[in-house]
Amino acid sequence: MTVDRTDALDCGICFLPLKPPIFQCDVGHVVCSPCRDKLAAAGGRCHVCRDPTGFRRCHAMEQLVDAIRAACPHAGHGCAARPAYHDRERHAGECAHAPLRCPGDACGFVGPAPALAEHAAAAHGWRTCAAEAIAGASFRVDLRDGFNLITAARGGAAYLFLLNVATTPFGRAVSVVRLVPQAPAWRSTKCELQVYYVRLKDFYREHYYQTSRFEVADMDPASDELQDPSASFQFLVPKCVSGYDEADFCVNVVITIKLASSS
Structure with a gap:
């Protein structure tokens, strides 16, 4: 299985990879937790549809982003780990196989x-x-x-x-x-x-x-x-x-x- 648009797994506000906890408005637009907190402080409206009802946890999206795995950037140097897509950069920075x-x-x-x-x-x-x-x-x-x-x-x-x-x-x-x-x-x-x-x-x-x-x-x-x-x-x-x-x-x-x- 391949993912053609990895930006679909990114927050629509900060554009960083989505990771649990993830929140969505009533229409279904998703944001990461830090951005949800910023929107709540500004009135709680969705950044896309301007829905005023606030945000709730999106457990289905959380399970999805945890299930999508990516090879470590240092796989060519011997690392066999396949971290979650949203955890790939953190893993790469701490990988013992990094050059x-x-x-x-x-x-x-x-x-x-x-x-x-x-x-x-x-x-x-x-x-x-x-x-x-x-x-x-x-x-x-x-x-x-x-x-x-x-x-x-x-x-x-x-x-x-x-x-x-x-x-x-x-x-x-x-x-x-x-x-x-x-x-x-x-x-x-x-x-x-x-x-x-x-x-x-x-x-x-x-x-x-x-x-x-x-x-x-x-x-x-x-x-x-x-x-x-x-x-x-x-x-x-x-x-x-x-x-x-x-x-x-x-x-x-x-x-x-x-x-x-x-x-």
Whole structure:
């Protein structure tokens, strides 16, 4: 089934897609809820026929617009979702399959998360790794100075986390952001970084443990600038830590991605 005139599914006043609750006058002209409220404040007459009897819910139209589904604009990048027509734009703005711009300086590459990870390693030489984002489960990552890219899989989608490492007078500073095509409010991401080791030194067993839990900020590489990790960071590996001065140092990472239901 195809819809030849999608404007028939739009409000006749604001021209936005109709979504529940939908209202109609006695003649049958339909409007969205915000526009109905504006008409009510102006006297309650229909904007087409000027009928003065006001508006009532149109449940048949609500069922119709909820039943008409459309493919996600990012279907070509792997999204199989078919949101309601009136919810298509919101879904597209929050879709985990939306293409991302490379945060590299003067780099114009744009692609989905898996392609961006491959590009980062091949074109920029960044350290990359992939892991399943299981709540409470950690995975080991070898970090080096500069950009490190983690691909976290969750529910069939891939999420990219950029860990930027810089050497400071006090140790190695690590900043973490999640790369997104735009910053949605429907998903929250938490991260935990850990460094620990046990070693024998002068016949004594030496223990070290450090952890930091924090909310991860979203970053759109197309419009946002990366913060200098030496000035703004979530984790600092001090110089006293074993292996600090090596080119690569290992941390344990726990990533928790919470998907909130849409309104």
